Amino acid sequence: RACLSQHVGVMDRASLTQTHQYILHSALSLSRLADTRNTWALLGKSRPSQDIMSGSVTTSRLQSEVANSLHEMGFEIKEEYLDKNSGYLVDIWIPALSLAVEVDGPSHYSWDEAKQRKELGSTKLKHRLMRMLGLRLKVMPYWHWPKGPGAKQRRLEYLNQLLSETTSLSI
Template structure:
């Protein structure tokens, strides 16, 4: 562990530093009384994490438009104080909607789609930070016939309040 104290940002590319930022956030949440071994690089880790910003997709814009039509006022591409980007959110209630395109899932069995590690890890971090997260997977959204069906889908999803707990959806109310 002491060798980690000599690690610097030149040892990693931006993607590696970005991943280390998420690990550092996890470490801070799970072990608040401990000092993260790479704490001396925190500002570099955060800068690299923020540099990995994703460009909103047409799918995200479609979901956002449907949310607006059903009266769910939201911030688009909201950034939490910890630097996590949320597709759509109501920060005052810590409620978020994450639109999950194909890159959020493991490649393989299309019958049983599995979220990839990064998506699960982000959901876990958001849960630990007190957020309620709703996921809108592309394969569910893409089969919805029209705007009215999309709006109904979102209303049902938002009515059945789910939270992410250890990567599993559990009904809370």
């Protein structure tokens, strides 16, 4: 912890993210999540964390489209919701369903030798840790989002199916 406090002020966003994931994974693996509260406070004093807290996070067009469609379906949502238990920023939080929706664009994937999309390790770890913490999570890969003629209706149908799979409700 002493070492972290010396370096947290100069860490870039990627380093802070990696540090956060390491601490959270270690805490969950050792069943010592309560011991991480002081570390969260320390990480929260960092510049990238302050940017997140102050709302200077950019939202993708895709995420905005998903959020708008959820509004059209009648849901109250919170974008860039900070989950205080995990310290993670959730793309979209639907309070009525206690559900996190991660809208994962191209930067969350790479291509393997067989030209198949593969989720990046950091994205996989984030999703795994969120689930380990008990968050109900749905991931929406960018290529699943309908485009073209009739997209508006197909988007609503897609979201209805995505949410009903998670909640066992017809929405």
